[in-house]
Amino acid sequence: MTEQTPVAPSTASRSARKGKRRGRPKKQPNGGIDTREKILAAAIKVFAARGLSGGRVNVISRAARSNDRMIYYYFGSKERLFVEVLEKVYRDMWEAESALALDQADPIEALEKFVGFTLDYYLSHPEMLTILNNENLLQGKHVTKSKKLKELSSPALDLMERIYRRGVEKGLFRADVKPLELYLSVLALNYFYVSNRYTLSAFLGADLTGDSLKSWRRWAVDVIVRAVRV
Amino acid sequence: MTEQTPVAPSTASRSARKGKRRGRPKKQPNGGIDTREKILAAAIKVFAARGLSGGRVNVISRAARSNDRMIYYYFGSKERLFVEVLEKVYRDMWEAESALALDQADPIEALEKFVGFTLDYYLSHPEMLTILNNENLLQGKHVTKSKKLKELSSPALDLMERIYRRGVEKGLFRADVKPLELYLSVLALNYFYVSNRYTLSAFLGADLTGDSLKSWRRWAVDVIVRAVRV
Amino acid sequence: MTEQTPVAPSTASRSARKGKRRGRPKKQPNGGIDTREKILAAAIKVFAARGLSGGRVNVISRAARSNDRMIYYYFGSKERLFVEVLEKVYRDMWEAESALALDQADPIEALEKFVGFTLDYYLSHPEMLTILNNENLLQGKHVTKSKKLKELSSPALDLMERIYRRGVEKGLFRADVKPLELYLSVLALNYFYVSNRYTLSAFLGADLTGDSLKSWRRWAVDVIVRAVRV
Amino acid sequence: MTEQTPVAPSTASRSARKGKRRGRPKKQPNGGIDTREKILAAAIKVFAARGLSGGRVNVISRAARSNDRMIYYYFGSKERLFVEVLEKVYRDMWEAESALALDQADPIEALEKFVGFTLDYYLSHPEMLTILNNENLLQGKHVTKSKKLKELSSPALDLMERIYRRGVEKGLFRADVKPLELYLSVLALNYFYVSNRYTLSAFLGADLTGDSLKSWRRWAVDVIVRAVRV
DNA sequence: AATGAATGAGGTTTCATTCAT
């Protein structure tokens, strides 16, 4: 599920319908809620691939095998659809983070697993990165608006704090580290690598998948562990 | 039904309208090249603020105190303008990097300075980040196209390689580090922090300037140094 | 120089403008297909009067009492609209030709009627000529594209073949004539006269309507009949 | 010299010039009048290939290896350039017609040669046809304006009158024919065939060159001769 | 719940033409 997928080659002209089609229009209701989900899923792909302003309502509805009108029916506007996309993208990530059961593990090992998880999540959900980039472009405009997002917050940060504290208690980690900064560093190393792989590989002439990726994974773990180890 | 019918009074070719121009035209040629520069500068701002698809040609030309037409005169299309913007943004950074004179410095200190430089550059050139993000969104489409960009490459990577080698020679750094990964890590830590400050501060409820920024600067240096030190 | 700068007050996505619409929108849906027909009819007039490149989308939509957008809604592009115009113009002529019931008539008389019909059709459908001229200018570009046109073909050619054969059987016509060439000659004589009347009358200083037209009609019939008569 | 030739692939974007070019502009005067001729020649091709409204000033200047400005320098406007094109196209044809020395020949043979000449001229100067078609589209607008054109007139019509008179005198031709109509018929048969070859061959599925052309040539001569012979 | 039709505003691009040197 890369942002390369369907999303339609963007050229397809919406219309040019011939005068033939006269028989009653074929409405195919399917329970309703289903359409909503399909639109949301399509919107994630499209916004991820083209950004907010580049993602066309039309392209989304087409990718959802529905029609423009339904987007307004369910979401009211393109922008509100985008907010829902943001919410879903975050919620999905937080759900995945919640499933991480690292509280019992050895702190160092927990750290390693957390780094790996982050990298894997970004790799398997690249849409998350581009959508966040977009939100950063707009200076957090929608994130700020969304009540849902403000109410929640990343379970991973809490997790990181717990891991860190246990590491300190066990005498494994130095005590003068801010868990938030540690946490952000994990994100940073992985976010950058995944998000910038296209421009990077253009310059470095090497693709950043395969062995390079494995090497980076080891390196990122190493950097993080060394950052806290006494 | 002859072709004579209403269809409007007009005239087949636009030239027939000649002489009707009213109000004195205010053309203020200035040697040409100047306009080009102004457009490029304006485009950097606008694309940085709104992205490629969100950055309106019209807004750019106005910001450059010129008119749409000149964009096409000098650049041919919005997209080619974007490519030039990309080129300029990279070139500017590489020029700044070239001014770094860290070859004589103590390797550790050189590393520290390099981290600091990167952070400062991103902070003072945030347009670089959003423009790169956009390019990543488009999967490096334009970077790949630009011959200029492919021919050049970051002086900083070379610099980092030299610093690292000297550190190893002096017995300060461990020998099993890939300079490229070290280099990317410096970028990653700073890129992420600056690029994501809006969404991050929305979630973390704290702004990431001021003291937080100072703290991050120290932390980033620390992370990098620890990553290579024996 | 942050992306915050002036650059205009706007908003990245157009949707933010919502709700500002003033004055009541006057949409007058009419079942749809009607608008399509009106556009097509208007397009015939406009393209006939100004050619493909001279025929402005804007002028067409206004003549159809609709708006530009609907042209794209129904036809996709100006060029596809032109193709449909071509198709319609041909189809209309072929329909008219189909109504010719000349199979029972005396071959000579049938020939005469056919010549007259052609002249009359061109006179009453001058748009046909200019549109065809345009297509010839473009070297048959659109005719070649249209599947519909390629599938069909002029009933008149068949008719001409039948008339000719009967004439030969009855010993009225000489046997060494190619019906296709005979047919083309009928078109040629009438096409030229009607199509070139403006330039011709400019040079000849006489208008080609009225008596001149009557005279030409007799002449054309005469030429064609003499061409085949034994 | 078909209208297919250079004329530039129409896609070439006029500008997108880089900021490099700083040295003094290279003016390469060449005697002046030469440029004028080159523009006129280029304009004939371009207007022939695209019509008046479709023929871009820019494309013309480029095809003439000059620049837009020179068109205005020499011709004042696109439309006046078109008028000159019209004039030249007519003048060239009249010159060719003047070279026809058919006054001594046998009337029948003269007729045959005249038909052949017309066909050949159209075939070798297809630009003539499309440019005339264009002028007809515009209802003779420019032809009417041009004083030069009105002062002159086709030598061929005079020639035809002389041939016809001699034919009548010799008892070869019937006496009740209007030479003008005879003349127009010659033009018509050839004009139609050459002008419509693209659309015709699209429908008839056969190209109209080669053998078909030879056949048509014989046929046209035959039609004309039969039209006047007693 | 679902959809075809309609639309205003504006987006990118092109055009003929003029200015200034």
Place this chain on the structure above:
DNA sequence: TATGAATGAAACCTCATTCAT
């Protein structure tokens, strides 16, 4: 004579959105 720079007007086309059924 020649040319680069500049420009208003408009061309084609697209977008998000609403109406009406």
